[in-house]
Amino acid sequence: MSQSSKIVHMTTVHHLYDTRIYHKECVSLKKSGYDVSLMAPVDELNDSQDKQNKVEIIPLKKYTNRWKRMLLGPIHAYKKAKKMKADIYHFHDPELIFVGWLLKKKDNTVIYDVHEDYYTSIMQKEYFSKPIKKLIGKLFNSLESFLIKKMDLCLAEKYYVDRYQRGTCILNYPILNEKLINKKIDHHTASDKLLYTGNVTVERGAFYHAGIPKTLKDKHVYFVGKCASELAEQMKEHAGEKHNYLHFDGIDRFVEREEIDDYYLYENWIAGLAIFPATDHYLKKELTKFFEYMSAGLPIICSNFPKWQAFIDQHQCGITVNPDNKQEWIDAVDYLKNNPIEAETMGYNGRKAVLNELSWESQETKLLAWYDQLLNK
Template sequence: MKSTNRQFIICHLTSAHSDGDIRIFHKLAVSAAERYQTYFIVPNGNTRTENNVQVIGFHSNVKSRIQRMKETVNQVLEEALKVKADIYHLHDPELLRISKKLKSINGAKVVFDSHEDVPKQILDKYWIPVLFRKLISKLYSYHEKRACKKIDGVVSVTPIICERFSKFHPNVEMIANYPQIKTEEGQLSEKIHNHICYIGGLYESRGLREVILAIEHCDVVLHLAGSFDTDHFEMELKQLKGWEKVIFYGQVNQEKITELLGKCSIGIVTLHPTPSYLEAYPIKMFEYMNSGLALLSSDFPLYRTLLEEINCSAFVNPLDPNDISKTLNAMLENKHRLEEMGVRAKKAANERYNWSKEKEKLYAFYDKLLHG
């Protein structure tokens, strides 16, 4: 299956994501398939051709992360070598250990896509004992740097992460996780003034406790969609007085998400200041903007860089329910101003923060590797 001058082969590899992953499949692979022959190798995926992407699934019945990092990665390598790609695009840190073999056997180019700042993310991992987190973070950072120096390119999702990689690799490209905007989404729907929403993982570090404490003192309805990470946290939130103002949907499909975003006027992005969140672009932030919602955001330097100039967000201390309630009430006091914030958010999503811009950067990055 080695490529000729007719068409180059791009192969996306994952050991930990699903075959429907938004970034890997729906954005990167589907976009690549518009120009190149494209494969996506994924554990427990449904083997098929979809949107011109040839998905290759294989059975992986691992019981632990350690097993996955060893056995599943070996299975990924076995399948990848059958494809004989021109570029292998790796999407999980544990796949870095097979990069040398991919390059030496097939003479391929290898790209690492760092979806997060992994050394900082390790510091937040609840399943790693606190005592060992700093050591593991340092060890991984050393391994990542050593492995990435030997590959052909690095892709990541924020300027801060890209800057870190640029210190030891000359070919780093930011391809942000901005939403895919469809033309039929161009018109804003009628918003309900005091309806606000949070959609995503329902974790303590996402600031939900503070938001629900805050809305005790606000005339709002909070639409909440997603899955709780623990039963304990769910029980705790449901016992708060502010829960009376919550409409909880659980996990919902994209159609329901679109419906909720269409009726709400404010999107909540009050993540806690953890090492990984401080430097991450929350994809839901851009989805809120694309749907014309004003934002209530954590007062992080990165968020201010993104949003302050647009004037589509109010900023709060995400750990302070009083600050959240005070700011939320101030936003709701002026309906016209709130609507204008939503219009500016939508305009910025259309002009800056959307996948069509990033897709062109992806093509340029691949072409530089293929023809350089």
């Protein structure tokens, strides 16, 4: 690796302090000695330098309108990126794929970081009709296949190899937090509170989780992650008389990593939730929140999709339920409340798995070795 190697990470969609992009990839590369810049939308242009890790911030305009962002955001990003003459351009959004194609030269590397299964993501968009979704999905597949031929691929999920058939898996395992790892959770004194972290959407079980207070007596649900205000109101309506048992931190705003960790630290939660409806987009995913719950020593209560069932069985770290069978929700929570030793064992098993094999430290090593290989090609 050359100390002068210039690395530019690019996003027009994600928050500046997105956990994967900023806290994991950019900070790891910076600590290793690379000259790292992050191009991302920001609210204020007062500061172009991150004080803590000295990752140079290249501000992009933040668009509140999705269509303006998709049209104008890439143009803005390309104009700035081409002036930087980076050794590696590493972009994180499919709407930047044409920008990546334009930036690719013989003497540089362009990395397409695949965060999602974008085809199934398109197919579950509610604001498109089914025929339109199929057309967009087909066009996206064709365009993507053509444009990425000369790019290197960074895959956030193991199963993405089935779709792309090449690429390097840099998985979204959690950064080890000593306070979380060392926190003792007394399941004998667990509260009547359940935790959900991450973005709140209908596809991620918003209404299932909102219905828990009606189904389970006196159980509070805390949502820590970005949630549209309109959706939050709909969830409260869904909870009916129990709407005061829903608690939101993140309405219309991004919740930073440190804030989420504080929630893990300062409460004896019954479990971490991930009761999702069955959609093609999530059936094969190992959710990032799984690893975070495990790191915090929380048992997981999640949907019984085959891949998720296999994951829970392998690590013995939680309980799976049929998302459409509320009696199974009741049984799962009652079991954890009434069997604190078993709940503690699940939390211990999950934390042990993260420490031994599922932490970002293992992926950081892969990321740095891969970058070194790319720069020495």
